[in-house]
Amino acid sequence: xxxxxxxxxxERSAIEIAEAIDYVGGRLDTYASDDASYVSISVLSxxxxxxxxxxxxxxxxxxxPEEELExxxxxxxxxxxxxxxxxxxxxxxxxxxxxxxDHPYHRPxxxxxxxxxxxxxxxxxxxxxxxYRPNNCAIAxxxxxxxxxxxxxxxxxxxxxxxxDVPAVEPKTPRPIEKSELKLIDMDIxxxxxxxGHHGIKRNHPDYYAIxxxxxxxxxxxxxxxxxxxxxxxxxxxxxxxxxxxxxxLGTFYASFETKIESTQEALDVTLDxxxxxxxxxxxxxxLADAKSYLTGHFPLTFETGRQLAAILLDIQLFDLGPEYLxxxxxxxxxxxxxxxxxxxxxxxxxxxxxxxxxxxxEDLSLDVPGIEQPEQQTEKDMH
Numbered sequence: 001x002x003x004x005x006x007x008x009x010x011e012r013s014a015i016e017i018a019e020a021i022d023y024v025g026g027r028l029d030t031y032a033s034d035d036a037s038y039v040s041i042s043v044l045s046x047x048x049x050x051x052x053x054x055x056x057x058x059x060x061x062x063x064x065p066e067e068e069l070e071x072x073x074x075x076x077x078x079x080x081x082x083x084x085x086x087x088x089x090x091x092x093x094x095x096x097x098x099x100x101x102d103h104p105y106h107r108p109x110x111x112x113x114x115x116x117x118x119x120x121x122x123x124x125x126x127x128x129x130x131x132y133r134p135n136n137c138a139i140a141x142x143x144x145x146x147x148x149x150x151x152x153x154x155x156x157x158x159x160x161x162x163x164x165d166v167p168a169v170e171p172k173t174p175r176p177i178e179k180s181e182l183k184l185i186d187m188d189i190x191x192x193x194x195x196x197g198h199h200g201i202k203r204n205h206p207d208y209y210a211i212x213x214x215x216x217x218x219x220x221x222x223x224x225x226x227x228x229x230x231x232x233x234x235x236x237x238x239x240x241x242x243x244x245x246x247x248x249x250l251g252t253f254y255a256s257f258e259t260k261i262e263s264t265q266e267a268l269d270v271t272l273d274x275x276x277x278x279x280x281x282x283x284x285x286x287x288l289a290d291a292k293s294y295l296t297g298h299f300p301l302t303f304e305t306g307r308q309l310a311a312i313l314l315d316i317q318l319f320d321l322g323p324e325y326l327x328x329x330x331x332x333x334x335x336x337x338x339x340x341x342x343x344x345x346x347x348x349x350x351x352x353x354x355x356x357x358x359x360x361x362x363e364d365l366s367l368d369v370p371g372i373e374q375p376e377q378q379t380e381k382d383m384h
Contacts, residue, residue, distance in 0.1 A: 005030045007065060012057065014220075027041065036314075045144045048150075073116060077290075080110065095197070099254075106174075130166065131211070132159075135166065140310040142310045142313070143311045147355065171249060181356065182372045184378070185378045191259060192263075196256075196354045202319075203248060214245065214283070214291075216291040216295060219242025220241070221239065226255060227241060234270060237257040237258055239319070240255075248318065261364045261365055264367055276351050282341055
C-alpha cells in the first residue's frame with residue numbers, strides 16, 4: 001500500500017506528483033518495513049512549502065486509483081517471481097517463516113502471491129482509514145528551516161486530518177524453539193546457502209548494546225570470528241557472518257554463509273563451534289576494545305546526511321529508544337564490559353536449539369545436524 005501513495009491524490013495525478021518533485025530536483029519515496037510505513041521527501045530549503053504540500057497530500061488525500069493498483073500489482077508480482085530465483089532471498093524468507101511462525105513477522109513485507117493477487121482497492125482504503133491517522137504518525141524534519149514556521153505550515157495542511165482510535169495490534173507470540181529443526185530446499189544451483197538461528201530481542205531491549213558489541217566480535221564481515229575462521233583460515237566461503245536484527249516486537253539471531261555444496265558440513269560445524277566458544281569462553285580485552293572502537297567510530301557516520309538523521313529520529317520514536325538516545329549511545333557502548341559480553345552470550349545464544357535452513361542441490365548434499373533425524377524438505381515449487 002505504501003508504494004501506492006505516490007500514485008495519485010485528490011489534488012494531483014501520479015504524473016503530476018512526479019513532475020512536481022522532479023521540477024525542483026527533489027526526491028520523494030514511499031516504502032514499508034516490518035513495523036511501519038514511510039513517506040520521505042527531500043527538497044531545497046526554498047522549495048520547502050512544495051515539499052510540505054506533497055507530503056501532506058500523500059498522507060491525507062491518497063486516492064489509490066484502480067489502474068495504478070493494477071500497474072503496481074504487476075510490478076510486485078514480477079519482483080516476487082524474481083525473488084524465487086535468488087537463493088539468498090529464498091533462504092532468508094524460509095528462515096523468517098520458520099523462526100517467526102504464528103507471528104506477523106513470518107510474512108515478507110511484500111506479502112505473498114495469493115494475497116497480492118487478491119488485494120482489492122476496498123481493502124487498501126479500509127487499511128488506510130484505520131491506520132493512517134495523525135495520532136498514529138510521527139514526523140521528523142531536518143534541514144535549514146525555522147521550526148516554528150514549519151510547525152505552523154504543517155498544521156495548516158494537516159488540520160483536516162481526523163484523529164481516530166487506531167485498532168490495537170497484539171500479535172501472537174511465536175512458537176518457542178524447543179529443539180533444533182532443519183529445512184532443506186532444493187534448487188538447481190552449485191552452492192549451498194545456509195541460515196540458522198533463533199529468536200532474539202526487540203530493538204529497545206536494555207541488552208541491545210552489549211549484544212551489538214558481542215556480535216561485532218562474533219559475526220562482523222571482515223573481522224568477526226566466524227568470518228575469519230570460515231573464510232580466512234579455511235577458505236570455505238566468500239561470505240560468513242552473524243547478525244542480531246531487532247524489530248519493534250521481537251528480533252532474531254542468525255548466522256549465515258554461502259559455500260560449495262561439498263563444504264556445507266564443515267562450514268556449518270566451524271560456525272557452530274565459534275558460536276559455542278562465544279557462549280562459553282567470552283572475549284579478550286583486545287577484541288572488546290576493537291569492537292567498541294568500531295561501533296563508536298561508525299556511529300556518527302550513520303547520520304551524516306539529513307535523510308539519515310531524520311530516519312534515526314523516527315526510529316527513536318518508533319522503537320521508544322528515549323530522547324537521550326543520540327547523546328548517550330557512545331557512552332553506553334563504552335560501558336560494555338567483558339562480563340556483560342559473557343552474560344548476553346550465555347543468555348541469548350543457543351546453538352542447540354536453532355532453526356536451520358539450507359538451500360542447495362539436495363542430491364549432492366551430505367549434511368548431519370546434531371539432534372535432527374528427519375529434516376523437512378521442499379522444492380522451489382513448494383515455496384510461497
